[in-house]
Amino acid sequence: MACVDFAYDPTDPNSIIEYAKRLEGHTLREMSNAPELPDPTVRRGAFGNALEKYYFGYAINSDSAPDFAEAGLELKSTPLKKTKKGEFVAKERLVLSMIDYMSVPDETFETSHLLDKVRRMLLVLYQYEPEKNPVDYAIEFAGSWSIPEEDLPQIKKDWETVVEKVRSGHAEDISGSDTLYLEACTKAANSSVRRAQPFSDVPAKPRAWALKASYMTGIEQQELEKSKRIKRKKGEEELPIIELIRKRFEPYFGMSQERLMTLFNVSASKNACARITNLILGIGEKDKVKELEKAGAKPKTIRLHKDGRPDQAISFPAFDYFELEKTPFEDSDFKAQLEQLYLFVIYREQDDGTYALSDVCFWQMPDKDVEEGRRCYEAMQRNVRNGRADITVKSSENRCCHVRPHGRNAADTRPQPHGEPATKKCFWLNQGYLKEQIAQTLERC
Known part of the structure; x- marks a missing residue:
């Protein structure tokens, strides 16, 4: 030196x-x-x-x-x-x-x-x-x-998740959505570069920790100094985040939302379930959870019908037609929204029609499905460029995503670059896609 x-x-x-x-x-x-x-x-x-x-x-x-x-x-x-x-x-x-x-x-x-x-x-x-x-x-x-x-147990879990794919001969399947804190990101001059892996003849993208x-x-x-960490009890020091969170939730599995609201003295409101989530984790109702902040994870309550289908699709904020026209998918808010990591807090429909807390899991859209999101985005982008912002992208046209109105009513419009103002719209994740993804994620838990 x-x-x-x-x-x-x-x-x-x-x-x-x-x-x-x-x-x-x-x-x-x-x-x-x-x-x-x-x-x-x-x-x-x-x-x-x-x-x-x-x-x-x-x-x-x-x-x-x-x-x-x-x-x-x-x-x-x-x-x-x-x-x-x-x-x-x-x-x-x-x-x-x-x-x-x-x-x-x-x-x-x-x-x-x-x-x-x-x-x-x-x-x-x-x-x-x-x-x-x-x-x-x-x-x-x-x-x-x-x-x-306190972050090392999760870092270790992330490291082992990636290395296990290499050991099983599937380095080509490594994805950023596999992990929470540590990731194996692609690292090459261009997307065509590949490296050999030891237990398979299939070359894989070069990656870096x-x-x-x-x-x-x-x-x-x-x-984040104002946020609160989930307190670990004796013997929990080495638990990865999802195992720690599930351990906090398990005593309440099977309880209805109404029972939980009574138990935690939570009043009826739109964010009642979110408040219950924090209280189960031992965090104040309005506090941020440090572990989730570091993972970039957004808690999301999901209600599943008996057949496993969510009662609602997940929507994103209404988009601006002018921004949509000029912004490439790679730079779009929609791509960032698709890559959002969620902590799904799942309530399942019971025989009497009520919903009971049943499970928790982390979920992030797999990389291959982000490309499906690109197709939906670019299809809507073409509509706007052609002066047809009134035309949507239907769920039957894309496995993962669709576009539909998101305004108060038909009169709730936004201007578009090449035509008359059109009803506000936003991107949605398909209910069928979410059903499939949640089922697969819970199987792996």
Whole structure:
């Protein structure tokens, strides 16, 4: 490491962290001799590369060893963005290291290359602003960070879920929807690149270990200090999140909504079931649940008829026809909505027509079905471009999704780019699709 002219000791983690702390509240332009990026449109990795080269003074490399090997520190920088409410959220996942399909089956989580890589990190958080050159991004935080002890059981569960697919010869089936905190994200120059896997002749996409953006938001937001963690009892320290949640719910399975409302002293309201969910988890009615915040999971009450069909489809907010026309699916709110992770709290219809609490599960749309969502989105997009925003996409036309009106009545309209105002509409998940997905998910629980 060529850091002779830099004011830190590369063998001393405290010296490195103290040196990094100087960055807070400043930019790389202010704190180093980093030049302006020649082409501001080439941004991915630009800040991290400049940070390594011009502030810490070491050559950029792809070595699997920690960046500060003698001090046992791994340097990671990741962008934040501000929401319309002025809150910081993670702009993207935090990529940790490539997955070696050939060697990872021989590891355990405790001896894994991943755990060694992330045992202690030097984390630098900066505010991404598209109009600025990366050397002018404001640095909000720089300091030592490691995965909280209470998150390790879920991280381990996620790691084992991915590695088990490699061991069974199905690395090609790995999906971001398999896991909660840690994911195996695709990592290649283009979508055609494939790598060999040890127990199958079918090549698989290259993937890297990464902490999900929702998890990083949970780590980064100071607001989450106001959220509440599910209290673990003795013997529950190693339970993954879904097992912990199910353990809290199991004593109440079979109870009707009315019985639960009486038990927890919850008054009748539209959000009565949501309030019951929090109280079962030992959280205040209005508090956020830290484990769910980190997983990016949205609690959702689902009522199933006797045949397993939901009593309602899941709808998303009404879309703007002008935005729909110009926004590619990849950048759309709808794609983000399809990738939402849910905690389904399930009530089943009983013989007397009432609904009783029956199960809980996490669900996220599989990657292959997101592509079905793309077809629905682009079909509606073509309708709008043709001046026919009045035409919907029926559930019979798409296995997963459809479009239908979402206004108060036929007079509740929005303008469209190429025709008369049309009734407000939104995307929905099909009831039949949800029935199939919930049944499959519960089978795996």
